[in-house]
Amino acid sequence: MRVFDIRGVLIALFVFCGALNANVFFYNDDKILSDKVILRLNEIATELHDKTGIYVGAGVFNSLDYQSNLQAKFDLLHIKSPYAFIMIVKNEKKVEIFADKNTSKLFDKDAILSPFPESGTILPILASKNGKDIFNAAIMNGYADLSEQIAKSKNIELISAIGNANKNTLNIFRFFVYSSIVLVFALMIYKKRVKR
Template sequence: MRYFIAIFVGALCALNALIIDEAKLLNPNVLSKLETMSSELKEKTNINAHLLTSTNPNKLSLKELASTKFELSDEYAILVLVPKKIDEKTGKVDIILSNPNLLDKDAVLSPMPNTGTILPLLASKRDDIYNAALLNGFADIAERIALSKGVELQSAIGSSNKTTLTWIRYPLYGFLLFAIIVFVTKSLRKKSRIPSNN
């Protein structure tokens, strides 16, 4: 009987959790910051912002996976990430919303560094991509929701989020510009070597 009660209490606590890191990707400082932001957003807007990392052993869709971990009764936004495995090229990430008008999830999930806050970091060569991507992405979600409701989050990371993305954006744009210059230069040289038939 005690064993059953312990399992029931554990399951109830899991359903009431704000952040679930089953894949063990987050360091304690990031985990604490995410929980603080989520709690403050809930307190000020009555909207739940959750984050779930999982290895997804049962191969569920990300929406099904989220619904097994959280009690989805109120308005919510859930950032779900299944990390890349050794035998796979990419992981999976999505934002599950109770209402599609809650925020522009396509902007948050954009691969472009000037708008997206998750995928550009996951694609970067940083040592700790998951902590950076999840912290920045979750903060972006929480701040967008707070802004739409006319409240300000004291726990927001705002400018530091943009600074991190700037450090990724400039090398990426620089590399693209360099590649374009090399391509154009080679094309012009090749064209100037072709003898004319006149």
């Protein structure tokens, strides 16, 4: 008869209980989000949660699954305060950020969900017809923006932060495009005046 080592049983029990209490930061229907993106965002989520106690999560769902709206779908997740949560429902083409009263003061929801590329970090990507990976890119940008705004409001630096590299690159590109357009118009006006 085999005798169990009590230390091994206690360690296994501790690990099992830890797994039950661990935060699930990301909900991912049918693996819409890649494992690589979830792994990267999990670093940010864990660091932010450890430093602030605020749960910041995200979910990409195929559909509302007979729920009447996004709020009803969110309520099924039973997330406790303090929290912020980005939800995208693929088939209904809906996006929302949920947050408790105190956490909602730590970030600019309207800016994150803006349809304009210069401020919005989710909708401009989802509206893009290009690219097969729009959900990964939208969640990555939106989640990074949300987390970094919350960290900044709490005067905390996130070591795992992605930063505004994508946004800065887009702004530089936009500057060159608009400058080129202005330059073309200026040259056209100049040529018309020279001909006179």
